[in-house]
Amino acid sequence: MQDYDAVVIGAGLGGLSAASILARNGFKTLVCENTTHIGGCCSTYEDNGYNFDIGASIVELWWIIDELFEALGKKVSDYIDWIPVDPIYGFLTADGQRFTYPVDPDETRKVITGFCKADGPNWDAFQKLGSEAIHKAFGQIMTTPFMTFGDAMKVMTKAPGMVKLLKYMGLNFETTLCKFFESEKVRASMSLQSYFVGLPPALCPGYIAFLAYSEHEGIFYPRGGMVQIPAAIARVFEEYGGEIKFDARVKRVLMDGNKAVGVELMDGTQIRSKMVISNINAKTLYLEHIGREHLPGWAAKAISSYEVSIPAPMIMLGLDAAPDLDAHHTFCYTTLDEMNAIWFEDYYSHKLPDRGFMLVSWPTHADPSLAPEGHHILNMVTFAPYELAEGDWDDLKEKYLETQLDFLEQRFGLRDIRDHITMARVTTPKDFAKMLLHPGGAVYALQNDIMASAFFRPRLRSKAVKNLYLTGASTHFGGGVPPTIGSGIAASKLITKDFG
Secondary structure (H helix, E strand, O other), X not given: OOOEEEEEEXXXXXXXXXXXXXXXXXXXXXXXXXXXXXXXXXXXXXXXXXXXXXXXXXXXXXXHHHHHHHHOOOOHHHOOOEEEOOXXXXXXXXXXXXXXXXXXXXXXXXXXXXXXXXXXXXXXXXXXXXXXXXXXXXXXXXXXXXXXXHHHHHHHHHOOHHHHHHHHHHOEHHHHHHHHOOOHHHHHHOOHHHXXXXXXXXXXXXXXXXXXXXXXXXXXXXXXXXXXXXXXXXXXXXXXXXXXXXXXXEEEEEEEOOEEEEEEEOOOOEEXXXXXXXXXXXXXXXXXXXXXXXXXXHHHHHHHHOOEOOEOOEEEEEEOOOOOOOOOEEEEOOOHHHHHHHHHHHHOOXXXXXXXXXXXXXXXXXXXXXXXXXXXXXXXXXXXXXXXXXXXXXXXXXXXXXXXXXXXXXXXXXXXXXXXXXXXXXXXXHHHHHHHOOHHHEOXXXXXXXXXXXXXXXXXXXXXXXXXXXXXXXXXXOOOHHHHHHHXXXXXXXXXXXXX
């Protein structure tokens, strides 16, 4: 006798998206969440009147969220108040130069032409292909089950624009940028998107470069913080009768032969269901919650071969004054070579970061209500190893904070930033591992190189365990707000087909 039709492990965006669609279609659905809050790496935490985002800091490809709410028979505008963000980025160069990229592609063209006249027409070509990539190819398959080479062939027939983009699946990010742009400054200004999937330009798949165009379709921030996105989905889920159980850490998936039949919680509670949907790291799911004894040898070997993604430590600052910045996001201007060096020299050597990449998010630029009146929030994001060659994250929090504040003062020109800090919170890779059960602090779950993307990633419908489905950053097209929501939509299509 089943307690539920579906049990979902984890209240991240992918799990909530799948759960809400199932609930809308009459499935009795329970979400088991390890923590006391929803959203995983898309959430917001209150601390002394400041509301800090953890993980995601902006929304692009917003129509994926529209598609979810259409599938739910709802309007996004009834649940989320979007604030347009413009400009997209502010940039700071090593010699102190500042510039921004506006949302309007024509205005961005003017900025690019100022660096290199030849790159004006190059930008036109880049944005044309980028638009085709978003609207005729990747945007269409983001919510489509895409698990085999056969699925890829079907997509080709329905989205012929994919053919033109195939070569960028084989090229890396750096080569793609260099094919389009001549100026090192322009290339450098578009280098940060590679780390949006947790890889350096030399290893990141080439098609990711077109994220630099996708943001010109419009980017948004939800009033009240990034948690408003999972909160909206959870609200609809509960309106359709869905249940969320907090402080409900799953110990194992209950198995009947090679079939998933429910979950057991850490307190011993067993919950039976027709199917299990996992939104947690796929390596944790298969190797710990299911166990090698329930997996075919090929499956255990395959899942063990995946590398977890790079961690992203965060520093959250509460300030008593507005920072001297120009945009919601400010990027420390860094060359492609430097972006690669962060990976090959620092990350591989397990060094504490002290140079190169830093993305600063200023959410109170869009939504002042996130902080006490007259106060502001800065979130500083870098990338760093989980295991350090010298020392331990728990012992080096203060050193890391001081190093990054030095960087903020010297490279961002915020000379008096320390005078305005009212509180500082450091979230290290070890903290992410403890809080969200991310192995190795992996912010994007699994490494997302070309051989671990799309149908090379763990499948939405498990091949090894019957009645087991996966959503979230471990599967489909990886991490980020649109891809994880897309994974939930795609997984729900498979489930309703299998159990409808």
